[in-house]
Amino acid sequence: MRPKSHFSSAISFVIILLLVFYAFYSQTPSSEVKENVPATEWSTARALEHIQALSVEPHYLGSKAHDKARDYIIKQLKSYGLNVTTQSAYDISWNGNMSKPENILARIKGRTDSKNALLLLSHYDSDPHSSKGASDAASGVATILEATRAFLAKNEQPENDIIICITDGEELGLNGASTFVNKHEWAQDVAFVLNFEARGSGGPSYMLVETNGGNRKIIEAFSKSGVEYPVANSLAYSIYKMIPNDTDLTIFREDGDINGLNFAFIGDHFDYHTQLDSYERLDRNTLAHQGSYLMPQLDYFSSIDLTDRLKTEKDDDVVYVPLPLIKMVQFPFSWLSGLIIVAFVLMITLIVYGIKRRRIQLTYLLGGFVPFLGALIISYLITNYTWIGIKESEFYIHQLHGFPYNGYWLIAAAAFIALTISFFLYHKYYHRDRIPSLSVAPIFILWLICLLVAFPVGDGGILGSIFLPGAGFLIIPVFCSLIMLYINIQQKRPSYILLVLLSVPAIFILSPFIKAFPVALGMSILFVASVLTALLFGLLVPITGHYRKKGLLAFMSLIITIGCGVYAFAKAEFSPSQPQSTSLVYIHNQDENKAQWATYxxxxxxxxxxxxxxxxxxxxxxxxxxxxxxxxxxxxxVAPAEYKKLASLDIEILSDRLVGEDRKVKLKVSSTETLHRIEAFTTDEVLFKKAVVNGLQVPKTGKSETPFGYRWGNRLLSYYIKDNEPLVMELTFSAQDNPELIFYGASFDLMQRSEFEITARPIEQMSMPFVLNDAVLKKRSIKLVNQQTIVEEQTADEK
Structure with missing residues (x-):
């Protein structure tokens, strides 16, 4: 029986708001940092001690702090009674990023066959050159260190070996992971990997599957492991498989055919790879979430039979999504076609039934598409074009992350503008006898989405390449909404309690996406927050349709929208807590004895x-x-600069000879001053038949299937230097070619060098991330003509 007072309507509305709130904030455990936690349990406080020690300063590969970070991790692992080794070798990625990483390795011996080991993975290098790397990825290292300590404190030998692999050079080109997978004997023993990463400094940690086959066995095992706060869904799995991946675990899958799980948080993305990635800004709640993932899985995967390495055939996949109490709902992809067809049949049946009972009228059913589609379209237009209008302002163009400091307030404004429009339009269409009719349009649209993106047709879907079977869990709120429709057909005054319970899947599935999509994929899709809000509102019409004060609710939503918008714009200024990214580079052209200042x-x-x-x-x-x-x-x-007397970037030809129709040149690039990076370029048309760099043969890549075949512009490689080791290149090419090689040697010490007289960067500014910044960049060229090496003239001072 339906309550007859406005009070009961208000109570149901408040419950819906609380459910939405809970859908967001129940994703992670409590952030309370407890002291005196038993030695056999995970402790956020103890993990934080590791993060604080590892994030004192930037520790990119080649820096002194990098060596300190390595030594700290080794010391901690040894204190647990483990035998620790390191592995170091040159590695070059498919896109030409080369370094000499130094991986840290330890192993806990299990009772059974050592060929079925569980591997715990993270990396300890920070991004060059200003990031302190507290989240990315000291948090991952700390998660593994603390979990390993707690596991060993139980004094119980696992069934399977546990390998701890803390890689190096991840930020440069996944070089450490490649070195381990392709060159270390232990790689053959790895049966499954748990990798801990970060792309921000807060928010829930998302689980993502890496597999060359199907995901069924992996998801079944993950569900059985007993994780308390699973934030995982198969839509993310489907999208992740479609886009280029970029974690250490990708190397394990691609080069070793080894399955695994990524656990990465992406909130507060504006901290990513900046000096803001610090101990102070890391969300403690997020760190606790990482620990809540690893502890139960460490126990579970180290004890189960991993002989099959959790591998299945390529299409043996399941749809999965977390829901309250149930934890993880899952069903096979193969069920999707049947479920979508059954949902359509039920929808048509209910429409016919409603018409017979005179609870649904075709006029109002078709008219119900007007407020729903109107809310979707108007919300999209307002949000999308408002963002287009503001993103070119100075505050936004200086933030390369794609997610600005005031991003969360803009998402809130986008969501509430959709609520405002939805309440207003449905207020205009309100009539207590139209609720069943108005409920059909949102159900049909959501069902249509399932049909278009998740219904299998041949090797794809109805839309061809846009086939996301992982989105199949959206059929769950379709079925719940159909039940709500049936209840409204049967009863003019249905129970709010029952309707609210049936709305739970829609709220818990759709609400987190309102925030997650713009954070994960950038503010260019801010409109998704509005569209999803309007869609969720439509699915709640079987409840909200009974509210008679929708006009008042529209006005309240508008006030909140304005409030969020005003606050977002009030925060659209740079300050010490949200600094502006700035850049400065000194370019020392040693070919022409000229210098320039440059900025991005x-x-x-x-x-x-x-x-x-x-x-x-x-x-x-x-x-x-x-x-x-x-x-x-x-x-x-750029602007002209005074040409300073600096140590030269030296190019030395070690050998130059003809072999048949080929020419082989070996050269060395070095400097007496410390360098952190060397960039090598040549003209686009030159193709090399063979290339060896620092003793490492360069793989054949790109359409040409030649060394350095994949090029970004005319770049051959970026060499990240450790211990100032020179770059030695052995190049084989046609004797008919006369290539010009251009080298830039960079040192990240511009701000520390007194001869450049640079004032300290203002407190409301920070070093721009993602680029070669705050650097002295020395340029030197060499032409290889007619078997003779012609080096650009040295500076007058050098002569």
Whole structure:
């Protein structure tokens, strides 16, 4: 029986709000940092001690702090009674990023065959050159250290071996993982991997599957492991398989055919790879979530039979999504076609039944598409074009992450504008006898989404390449909404309690996506937050349709929208807690005895203008040689600079000879001053038949299937240097070619060198991430013509 008072309506509305709130904040365990936790249990406080020790300063490969981080981890593992070894070798990634990582390895011996080992994985290098790496990935290292300590404190030998692999060079090109998988004898023993990562400094940690086959056995095992706070869904799995991956675990899958699970958090993405990735800004709640993942899985996977390595055939997949109490709902992909067809049949049956009972009228059923589609379309248009209008302002163009400091408030504004529009439109269409009719449109649209993206047709779906069977869990709220429709057909005054219970799957499945999509994929899809909010509202019409104060609720939502928008714009300024990214590079052209100041900044701050002046030149000419950066960011402006007397970037020809129709040249690039990185370029048309760099044969890549076949512009490689070891290249090419090689040697010490007289960066600014920044960049070229080596003239001082 339906309650007859406005009070009961208000109570149901409050319960819905609480459910939405709970859907967000029940994803992670409590952030309370408890002291005196028993030695056999995970302790966030103890893990934080590791993070604090590892994130004192940037510790990128080649830095002194990097060695300190390595030594700290080794010391901790040894204190647990483990035998610790290291592995070091040169490695080059498919896209030309080369380094000499030093992996840290330890092993806990199990009772059974050592060929079925569980591997715990994270990396200890931070991103060059200003990131402190507290989240990415000191948090992962600390998670493994604390879990290993607690596990060993139980004094119980596992069934399977447990390998601890803390890789190096992950930020540069997954070099450490490649070195382990392809060169270490233990790699053959690995049956399954648990990898801990970060792409921000907060929020829930998402589980992502890495497999060349199907996911069924992996998801079944993950469900049985007893994880308390699983944040995992098969839509993320389907999307993840479609896009280029970029974690150490990818190397295990691609090069070793080894299955595994990633656990990574992406909240507060604006901290990623910046100096803000610090101990203080790491969300304690998030760290506790990582621990809540690893502890039960460490016990479970170290004790089960891993002989089959949890491998299944390629299409043996399951749909999965977490729900309250149930933890993980899962069913096979093969059920999708049947479930979608059954849902359609039930929907048509209920419509016919409702018409017969005169509870559904075709006029109002079709009219129900007007407020629902209107809410979807208007919400999309307002949110999308508002973002397009504001994103070119200075506050936003200086944030390369794609997620700005005020991003969460913009998401909230996008969600509430959708609520405002939805309440307003449904207020116009309100009539107590139309609720069953108005409920059909949202159900049909959600069913149509399931049909288009998840219904299998041949090797794909109805939309061809846009086939996301992992989104099949959306059929669950379709069925729940059909039951709600039936109840409203049967009863003019249905029970709010029953309807609210049936709304739980829609709320818990859709609500987290409202926030997650813009955070994960960038604010360019901010409109998704509005669209999903309007969709969720539509699915709740069987409840909210009974509310008679929708006009008042629309007004309240509008006030909240304005409040969120005003606060978002009030936060749209740079400050010490949300600093502006700025950049400065000194380019020392030793070919021409000239120097330049350069910046990546789209607009110049007063601090940058101190060196580049008020009228710098466009950097188009300089960008012909594209320095490697995460998002392809090139220099924006340059200005002449005083040519300083610096140690030269030396190019020495070690050998140059003809072999048949080929020419083989061996050369060395070095400097007496410390270098952290060398970039090598040549002209696009030159193809090399063979290349060996620092004793490492360069694999054949790209469409040409030649060494350095995959090139970003005319870049051959980026070499990240350790212990100032030189770059030695042995190149084989056609004797008819006359290549020019261009080298840039970078040191990350511009801000520390007194001869450049650079004032301290203002407190409301920070070093720009993702680019070669705060660096001295020495340029030197060499032409290989007619078997003779012609080096560009040395500076007058050198002569």
């Amino acid at each position: 900044d789209p607009t110049l701050t007063d601090w940058v203008k101190e060196k580049l002046g008020n009228n710098p030149q466009n950097a188009k000419e300089l960008n012909k040689n594209s320095i490697d950066s995460k998002y392809g960011t090139g220099f924006s402006y």
